[in-house]
Amino acid sequence: MKEKSYAVIGLGQFGMSVAETLAESDCDVLAIDAREENIQEIADKVTYAVRADVREPEVLRTLGVQNVDVAVIAVAENMEASIMATMQAKELGVPYVLAKAMNALHGKIxxxxxxxxxxxxxxSMGLRVARNLMSGGFLDVFELSTEFSMAEFPVPTEWIGKSLQELQLRESxxxxxxxxKVGNNVEINLDPVKPLEADWHLIAIGKNKVLERLN
Structure with missing residues (x-):
């Protein structure tokens, strides 16, 4: 069965993680960002990486976004770019467009x-529950697509006291x-050498079948 193809537009921490996870699962990924340093960082990890300003009309058509199955609009901090990218993707007929919003008004637009x-x-790391993953230890899950989800779960017992660098979860x-997540605070600037604590929650992106095994 052919893997779906994805366009990830906006390569902040969220967009970068989504693009890397998809690419590591052998999906075709077109990564787009206005910043050259982000393109350089991900160029060797995805199928195509292109520097472009998505506020320009027709730029997504030029890049072939109409050929992907899913577009992830991860450029929330620039509302104009977010709206333009979402509009272009829908006008091009992309079957599924997932867009990241920075607040409720942005989301409504x-x-x-x-x-x-x-x-x-x-x-909020759990706007919708992916019910097929909620039967076990996950606290919140929402689907990025039919194949990939984002999940929140407590630090497993065997991981407590170990750092992300030690665990190498991407590889293992x-x-x-x-x-x-510590209490009500969500920390996205991760310290890879800090030991994980028992009362923390981890938020991860992965293939549904991989998350099911973890669950």
């Missing part, structure tokens, strides 16, 4: 212009940890 799914990863479990 994205929904109005046709985004199939709007998420708020820094504010094929997941990316994108944030750590």
């Amino acid at each position: 994205l929904e109005k212009i046709g985004a199939d799914r709007v998420i708020y990863p820094e504010q 479990h094929d997941i990316n940890i994108i944030a750590i």
